[in-house]
Amino acid sequence: MHSRRWFLSCVAFHGCLYVLGGHNKTSGRLSIEKYDPAEDTWTEIAAMNYYSDELHLEVMDDTIFVIGENRNGEDFLSHVSCFSDKENQWFVSLFVCFFV
Numbered sequence: 001m002h003s004r005r006w007f008l009s010c011v012a013f014h015g016c017l018y019v020l021g022g023h024n025k026t027s028g029r030l031s032i033e034k035y036d037p038a039e040d041t042w043t044e045i046a047a048m049n050y051y052s053d054e055l056h057l058e059v060m061d062d063t064i065f066v067i068g069e070n071r072n073g074e075d076f077l078s079h080v081s082c083f084s085d086k087e088n089q090w091f092v093s094l095f096v097c098f099f100v
Contacts, residue, residue: 011057
């Protein structure tokens with residue numbers, strides 16, 4: 001990987017491993033990378049337009065879906081986004097705010 005990280009999320013998609021999020025000693029806003037085992041290469045891909053503390057990933061209908069949450073004090077903001085590999089672009093699908 002280009003960025004050493006821990007607390008990351010990953011998912012297999014189109015024969016590659018996609019690694020999202022995580023932390024290192026200097027940042028919690030790390031790039032998104034994919035590993036192609038056929039080429040044995042790591043490539044940065046388009047970044048999401050927000051940061052999330054926790055990411056949950058799933059592949060459905062040829063799309064990566066990401067469910068993430070941000071904590072703002074005692075309130076929670078959750079979002080669902082999807083990644084188009086063909087367009088190399090992220091789309092925000094839904095934002096939900098929970099007040100505690």
